[in-house]
Amino acid sequence: MFSYCTDPSTLEGFSWLSCYLTTGKHMAFYQSFGIVLVLLAITAPVALMFGFAGATAARSRIWPISLLGKSYTAIVRGVPDIAFFMFFVIALDQGFEYLRHKVKCSDWSEPVRQGNDFVVCAQAKLPLSTSPQWVHETYGFALAVLTFAIVFGAFAANVLFGAMKAVPRAQLETAEAYGMSSRQTFWRIMVPQMWVYALPGLSNLWMILIKATPLLFLLGVEDIVYWARELGATKTARFSDYPHGNWNAYYFGGLLVFYLMLTSISERVYKRLSLRLSHGQATAAGEAQRKAAT
């Protein structure tokens, strides 16, 4: 990075550190922080959407839809995360490839399963093996987002289902008395009011999601934990210009600070959000706000 970095073995102290911390490997480490933040930023709304869909389905009066919503939350919540991440992603990936294989290579005569091997034609590969590495990485990342969203969506569905039930019946009755249709009652009365009941549960989920991001490496995405372990490992002078012992403690210490900062910021955002959502609500917190204002 800097001009004086050509021979790090002659450097000491701060200049050595400045060279060390700007190697290509460290740049990849810094980028992986961005990857984790982007994952959180995309996964949270997608999971909330899954949750909302799941909760509405579970409440449906049509029996098959309600069964679908309820079994989604029950099954996904019951399977251990790690088993889900190990098994589901490979199955999902193979499922996509199998479908593409059926469409694109219908004249293929060999079976897809050959002993232990899963073989599809070259055009059905997802992504194509000719695609540049970034396409493979983006695909892996998208699979990760989808898996996280499905898992956390199930928990969110349960939280939202409970929150919808917690909206006082009197509110809905009043809406009906004003002649609102059930769709209007749902969107104009129930949904705006349910958030305040859902918020504590959702904020818990958000915290758990933050802590679950190191599972990314199981999905083949090189996240901060992977790079911290790689950078902290012992480096000998033969294979690195910056030999050092086992520095895992420093790198993982850094991760600890990062995660604590992230959760502490979330905590503050949660407090403000809960204050805002309580405004004008028929809850104890809303009542307290009303009293304080007068």
Add this chain to the structure above:
Amino acid sequence: MKKLIVSTAALALTASFAMAADTVRLGTEGAYAPWNFVNDAGEIDGFERELGDELCKRAELTCEWVKNEWDTIIPNLVSGNYDAIIAGMSITAERDEVIDFTQPYTPPDPSAYAAMSADVDPAAGVVAAQATTIQAAFVAEQGWTLVEFATPEETVAAVKNGEADAVLADKSFLDTMVGADGLVMLERMEAIGGGVGMGIRESDGDLRAKFDAAIQSMKDDGTLNTMIAKWEVSSQW
């Protein structure tokens, strides 16, 4: 405008179909110096990087490198995430049931022990080894106390912090580790493993033949021995 982008993308996709057959993805671990490791620039480096690039050149293939955890390196090969494993993997009968191997590119070499003092007896103590390696299988077979770790780095760290009395691994890997923090090599060695080869899917006979021929040509003209000597990974052919 949108249509234009879509049709360009479609064009780019069809263009890449034409050369689909010639790109081979190579999977490696990237944590096992001098065989394969990640260098300061964040790229895969080491004996197998140089070997793999040369083999691909000789077999006239375009190769891409992929990093994968050692634990799941075989499942990801058979499910098609990459086309070959080149990760210091010894040829064993158990692995051969699941995948196929090319001919070995390094001869069978004994595995060595490293410990904090030269008089440690592995049979009486706790031995660390990387999970799903020939070394871990060997220790388990002897009925000794085995502790397994996901990465080679952790096996050595376990000996340094006293969790294990000795670590059993390829000698070339331990060579890079001994001498630091009082770690020494034991005299005892174990003759296990049948040489290191590339792992290929059983259904992928063509690719195996191509790499077999490329390895043979490197053995014949002596470039393989030069490369082995340069990286000090094993004995020579």
